[in-house]
Amino acid sequence: MTISTLSVIFVISVFQCFWAKASDISECCASMNSTDNFNLNFLVNSKKGYEKCRWYFLKYKQSEWENWWFSNIEQFQNNVRELLGDAENVKKAVLTLERLKELQTFGRNRTRSEKQGADKLLSRMFYRLECINPLTKVVVQVAEVSQVIEPLVGLLRDPFTICRRNNSLSTFVVYEGAELQSKRFLLLSIAAPFYIHWLLQNEENTLKNSIQSSRLYKNLLPWMYEREKVNFSDAKSPLDRSNKLNILIDLGSSYFRHRDADNNSAAGLWFYEQYKRFGIQFNRIIAFEKAPLDPRTAWDQLPEDVFPYYTLINVGCETSGKFSPWVILKRIAKLHDHVVVKLDLGVPSIEGPLIHQLLNDSSVNSLIDEVFFEHRITVREMQAY
Template identity: 50%
Template sequence: MIIFIIGSLILTIIYVSHQGIIATEIFTVGSSTNCLINSKHTDQNCHWYFLNYTPSAWESSWTDNIEKLQNIVCETLANIDNLNKSVLAVERLVELQKFGRNQTESNKQSSDIFLSRMFYQQKYINPITNKSSKGVIVSQLIEPLIGLLRDPLSMCNRVNTLPASVYDGAIGQSKRFFLLSVAAPFYIHSSTPSPNNNVPMMITSNKRNTNLLPWMYERSKLNTLDTETDMRRGQNILIDLGSSYFGNWNGDTTANAGRWFYEHYKRFGIKFDRIIAYEHQALNTKTAWEYPWTNLKAIAKPYDHVVIKLDIDTPQIEGPLINEVLNDSTIHSLIDELFFEHHITVKEMVPSWGIQPGSLKDSYILFTKLRQLGIRMHSWP
């Protein structure tokens, strides 16, 4: 349960796991980058750094066996264990997409055990001595990499024993299986005592967007943030590679991207300062796709919140672009949330994708590596 009392600038968080309450903390919310409350060490600054990506046990079972499961994905999803987990996970993600982490009376919270986690740690930096010390560790939930890396109830035959309601929205272009950072719960796991014992830590928030947590705009190790002036200049940027039209794709409103991002982020009070959309059909493809990451590096800073969607249905262009993200730290350090439809050969998707290079194992490896770099990586449908 997470309770925000923004008016008085106090954030009370009751951390709950499937085993019960982990801890209760009170943080001051503000635009300051100071780490401590009521401390003489007011010249210390806080920074957040990505620690690691930890898959859930459910995800690990798929990753470890994906070569064997390549040709029996739907059959595997239909077994009772995976089916129950799929239903519970989808219901939890739908709830979070609608209400966000502020939902205080959820009866679906026990399903968080099926979700994976991104871990971050706070670091204090003393600008005078340049010494640093470690602070609180948090983890934030993200949907697991399982099945076809998309809504597990959307591409396989429906199971008659399940209530019809669980299939509401389970279409080919289903976006129910995303957990955006702005909606994802976060949990405290441990902390190192501060220089002043018994002084609580501060989790600062984006001044304009209170649902945008600080590790989503200052997690990069390349971040040389020194003053809160930099923080105030931070932008929220959406780059849509393969945008088609804002509200539809070839007339299909369920396949839209621009409107979906706009509406879902707006739901949690997040406004994009910039939306940059690329569409190859009206452009010279030889030159148009040479520049997306050049443009990204020109406009974005490590303290910006950057969301990117890549789906242009052209693997020979998508492949080099995603590999640049994977292999170039000056690119992946700028990206906070990334959505990508990875076209490979798997029988359930052949009617839509045809025969493509690569297998489902390649998708699992790619998405895991990108999450291990600190990017909230999602499989666009």
């Protein structure tokens, strides 16, 4: 199964949280060129130097636009289409969609984009860098970064997909590609801009820690592919960072290229093309699909550079045992692999428990970096689908 028209899609990053208070924060914008390694030095004040540093997830912060929808959801859920169609929401939706389309195409390369102002409409994931002196065990909070992500507004999908066309718009470009299976409103971490919030102001006697992509993890930032999921005090031995993998877990995959000759609904192909565009090649793909697939068709559709790494499990997912995707993930993934999960089974009785396990089991969520989940909803606008 590919991305369903019966529900909504949103992206989350799932990590163990370690909370700390930030102070004296100033902000600057940083970008990374997709063709060159990008370096930005963090300056850590220390008399002797702090030798061990880590990134960890801190918090999720709604944009004001998302918070407005969230705070009034009981009232709004019965007239989503009308609210999305009012002048203020249309204006915000156009700005957001144009920015997301630009980022999907060019990534975070365009540092002087005229559409960058729309970032204030996007929500943010916050990460923090901290360093520890291995001799004194003193921990220093160095800096925070916030990386933008599409806001959860309206129907939580492309706002121009289902709602009536607004004839007052000066351009109809926003309606081009607004199919039911539109993925224009998704922002992957590899393309998302980030902002730096400094915690340390004193730059004397510093240790330099670089934000940089590697040749293997081009466009993956360190809080994604080298994020620590355990506390310093919990680490008994160095984490195994060898043979890192880019893993895609596609739950409800259908065929890789199309469903009923409609490539707009081909989620596997979309993920493959989007990540490859920014230099990320999946070297392990696990695909679950309950509906019987023709084996020859399923394998013929795979690109040559996907074929050796693709595993098709043509049975339904289960919440435990050998057909549980989380059981498989825990056996093949390491903490410093980059793991992307797409969950769209079309079976709420299985999807719900799997999401619950993901959110509450640290042995699962510590392995995962990005999750795309379609939650089943019954609002009036979706009942026809």
